[in-house]
Amino acid sequence: MRTLIMKFGGSSVGMTAGLTQVVSIVLNEHERWDRLLLVVSALDGVTDSLTEAIQLARLGNQRGYRRIIANLRTRHFALADQLNLTPTEHRTLDADMDRLLYDMLTHFQRISDHLSEAEQLAVGDAITSVGERLAARIVAALLRQHRLRSVALDATDLIITDDKWGGANPLMEPTRSRLVDQLMPLLESRITPVITGFIGATLDGRPTTLGRGGSDYTASILAECASADAVWLWTDVEGLLTADPDEVSTPPQVIPALTYEQSAELAYFGARVLHPRMIGPLRTRTIPLQIKSVFKPQQAGTLVTDHIAEASSTLQAVTMIQGIGVHGSQSGILTPLLTRINEVFVEVTGAPIEVTISAQSSQESFICFVVPTTAGLDAPPTLAARVGEALARSATLSQWTAQIVQVITVIGAHFDTQHHYAADLMRLVEGLPLLAIARGPAHCSLSLVFAPEDSARALDHIHNYILGRRASAQR
Incomplete structure (x- = not known):
């Protein structure tokens, strides 16, 4: 039945x-x-x-x-x-x-x-x-x-x-x-x-x-x-969108179809239409998900399933979510730092740190911890303050500083082989200080970390680029 x-x-x-x-x-x-x-x-x-x-x-x-x-x-x-x-x-x-x-x-x-x-x-x-x-x-x-x-x-x-x-x-x-x-x-x-x-x-x-x-x-x-x-x-709303309409200058478009992996990344990195954990049970039994507008039920909305047409699987959307960035003059194994920050995350949000993005040189390190949207709007500033206090009080971690950052994530496909997308993104944010960059292991997300004051310009540039790519694909 x-x-x-x-x-x-x-x-x-x-x-x-x-x-x-x-x-x-x-x-x-x-x-x-x-x-x-x-x-x-x-x-x-x-x-x-x-x-x-x-x-x-x-x-x-x-x-x-x-x-x-x-x-x-x-x-x-x-x-x-x-x-x-x-x-x-x-x-x-x-x-x-x-x-x-x-x-x-x-x-x-x-x-x-x-x-x-x-x-x-x-x-x-x-x-x-x-x-x-x-x-x-x-x-x-x-x-x-x-x-x-x-x-x-x-x-x-x-x-x-x-x-x-x-x-x-x-x-x-x-x-x-x-x-x-x-x-x-x-x-x-x-x-x-x-x-x-x-x-x-x-x-x-x-x-x-x-x-x-x-x-x-x-x-x-x-x-x-x-x-x-x-x-x-x-x-x-009429489905999942190419960006949050409150965060970009150009009106976003409805995404016709996404894979389970793409929608899971979209949800985790800031799309508020979906709960980050909801995709897992659907993927287990390959149950299709449709996101539709209650006020426009005749519209198709967005279909989420295990496979989508190759022509629509390149660049899909861009999201932005707050994170906590820590910077210090130390490299190598950072277990004590991660342990202390994890303790603060558990105290404030009730959950441990999850997604991290890092950049290291021989003498310095930058690590970003994504703050899930489920933690609430007050979580990022509270976490930044509490992490900063915890580091300052530590005799061995006091050289580290903490700040709120913005993680901009592009959702697409084949980022492991189609490197021209990463090159295009780098050109789009030319002149804006980039704190870190990371590709997701599922090859469908590429995240860039910026200071809050630089994030709006970067997000706008990237979103307009995605819309241009979509328009070209539809010709």
Whole structure:
């Protein structure tokens, strides 16, 4: 039986215009597929608001976090009021949302009682999961209003993870067993489940989260475990773009197709449309991914699969992401330096250092550590300050300095053999101080590291070059 998983983002479910599109899309695809699963994010900005409320609770600011909860209640209830639900459906939805908010309030009170750091992280995951739970109930109620059998399901009952709070890892075998027991009977009865993105639970039932933007990851986990035929991500853009429109002067274009490797690199190095970890489960079972606009569903969007036509596999996109660069008058083995920086990354982000880019001479070294977008907007300046302080306090590492840098990454193909692309990029950034350059081992990414003040010009030059290459290929 053919199974489709569709994930809807916060911009789709956070307003009536978007929800109208969601209903239309779901009703249409329900007739075309044997099994249909929906995954939803929290309304736009809700997770950020809950994170802010957690910080206020840790400071003992009861009035502050209660104000945020009250505002979230008002926003969700106002949205429900605009859906023209039947009185019974409306009362049920309001009661469900009030229960979730009341339970969340008890979690905030626990934080105020000065829990240990580990306990605070666990309670924090329970709190930040509420946004998706509220959204799932709104969408399911709206679908029932349109005579589609639907039920909201918490992924805490489906996706089993470890206890790495804030960035949990799924345990696929127990998750697969849960799906067989709890999800498949619904699908066989032609009931459309609306599943909360972003969250899971440990084997003993404690809520966890999969990292910022983790609803995409939820969809791919479910796809692998349910042997889905396709995954569609519905967003507020028409697909993956050649660049972030907020960062370049020339309007970017939609990329028709990418490989799994290219999309994974694009996601890791800054594309916010995709969660960096979502590609892995899809690649395992060769499940195609389509990224489409909820407001322009007739557009093809971007297809991600294991193979794309050679003509479209050269230069695809350019991204920019912040990193932490360290420079010192030392070369050779740098294990003590890497160990200390890794400790700071774990303290600040909860995760170890991952991608590094380095340049060494006989007497000097420069090393760049990419800061994943899932770490949050405040992570780069915090990391730069904390790394700098840690190095300055060390008797053996005080010669090292730390700074924020920008990592510009070109996504393409065959960078291991088509060296003229690297030569062209060097000419494009002529005159701009280049701190480091590295080619990814999958041969589909080429990263250049610049100081923040030089990055905008470099990014613009490279993006215009990519658009020119695409135009030439289409002639």
